[in-house]
Amino acid sequence: MENNCQKIKEQILEFVSGTLPDQDVAELRNHLDKCQSCSGYLDALRSDDKDLGNFAESMQPAIARLEKKLTEVLKERQLVKKVRSASWVAIIKSPVTKLAAAAVIIIAIGLFVSHQGPEERIDMPVTSRVERSPAEMMTLISLNVAYRRGGMEAVEKQCEQALDMLRPQHKKISIQQLLAENNGT
Amino acid sequence: MNGRSEDDLVASCRKADELAYADLVKAYSRRVFAVCFGMLGNTHDAEDLTQQALLKGLTSMNQLRQGEQFGSWICQIAKNLCIDFIRRRKIRRRILLKRSTAETGHSKVHPELESAFTKLSEDYRIALLLYYFDGRSTQKIAESLGISQDAVHSRLSRARKQLRKLLESQGDA
Numbered sequence: 001m002e003n004n005c006q007k008i009k010e011q012i013l014e015f016v017s018g019t020l021p022d023q024d025v026a027e028l029r030n031h032l033d034k035c036q037s038c039s040g041y042l043d044a045l046r047s048d049d050k051d052l053g054n055f056a057e058s059m060q061p062a063i064a065r066l067e068k069k070l071t072e073v074l075k076e077r078q079l080v081k082k083v084r085s086a087s088w089v090a091i092i093k094s095p096v097t098k099l100a101a102a103a104v105i106i107i108a109i110g111l112f113v114s115h116q117g118p119e120e121r122i123d124m125p126v127t128s129r130v131e132r133s134p135a136e137m138m139t140l141i142s143l144n145v146a147y148r149r150g151g152m153e154a155v156e157k158q159c160e161q162a163l164d165m166l167r168p169q170h171k172k173i174s175i176q177q178l179l180a181e182n183n184g185t
Numbered sequence: 186m187n188g189r190s191e192d193d194l195v196a197s198c199r200k201a202d203e204l205a206y207a208d209l210v211k212a213y214s215r216r217v218f219a220v221c222f223g224m225l226g227n228t229h230d231a232e233d234l235t236q237q238a239l240l241k242g243l244t245s246m247n248q249l250r251q252g253e254q255f256g257s258w259i260c261q262i263a264k265n266l267c268i269d270f271i272r273r274r275k276i277r278r279r280i281l282l283k284r285s286t287a288e289t290g291h292s293k294v295h296p297e298l299e300s301a302f303t304k305l306s307e308d309y310r311i312a313l314l315l316y317y318f319d320g321r322s323t324q325k326i327a328e329s330l331g332i333s334q335d336a337v338h339s340r341l342s343r344a345r346k347q348l349r350k351l352l353e354s355q356g357d358a
Contacts, residue, residue: 066214
């Protein structure tokens with residue numbers, strides 16, 4: 001009987017926890033009807049079960065307090081996030097921010113361009129005017145002035161006059177006579 | 186949880202929807218509190234550590250791989266925080282629990298049961314607390330502790346057996 005009671009007490013523990021298989025419950029009830037010791041053990045465990053339930057119940061206000069506190073913290077965090085997000089949007093959309101961003105871009109481009117290395121510089125061709133003779137320089141200036149005065153027509157007339165002046169001449173003609181003929185004096 | 190699954194709520198939390206976390210708090214605060222109280226034996230400290238654990242869960246959400254494992258994950262966070270807390274305070278568990286029985290005061294349990302309860306091993310205490318705090322569901326206990334339901338049944342049975350033994354020995358004394 002004692003060995004059987006030991007086994008039954010193990011079953012009683014499962015029974016109180018609600019984990020005893022259904023097929024064993026009937027056998028257990030049958031034994032409990034006959035055994036005062038095991039029946040007393042079941043009553044004691046049921047009493048412990050009730051007391052533990054009351055104990056858990058007494059903790060509920062603490063848990064409710066905790067849940068309320070946490071919910072408030074979460075709401076506050078959500079609100080702070082919204083305010084921060086709205087602030088960021090306002091800052092990004094403001095004209096001052098846009099101007100500042102444009103200034104930064106311009107400065108960055110300026111710095112980039114100014115820091116281009118010497119190897120990137122394109123060598124501009126040096127004009128060769130300083131190497132020409134004074135006569136050629138005078139000719140260029142004359143043609144330039146003619147163009148500004150009367151466009152291509154004036155340049156063509158200037159060229160015709162020059163060619164006419166340079167036509168074959170008597171070898172004894174002087175420069176003054178040549179120029180006088182050209183200038184009409 | 187307003188009909189939403191843990192996966193759904195965890196996914197929302199990852200998208201910075203902190204109010205979705207409020208639903209997880211409501212669903213799991215009892216379990217986390219049971220773990221903390223089981224380890225610390227003090228309502229005041231258990232509340233603090235429960236809050237810390239749940240807030241840590243929110244900020245560490247990206248470390249959780251699967252939403253449906255939230256229960257066991259948050260309970261593990263709570264356990265780790267309690268271990269650190271106990272280590273920091275350098276208080277022996279029995280002294281802390283003895284002090285707590287005087288401090289709680291509002292418990293409806295008779296003092297003998299409280300005294301015996303505090304003498305249970307930590308695993309048994311936590312299993313019993315989870316059972317009574319969170320709807321007497323062995324499945325939920327299994328999820329929270331990361332063990333099988335059979336292991337939960339066994340643990341609960343042994344916890345009751347040990348508690349009964351402690352009560353009987355107190356009665357004899």
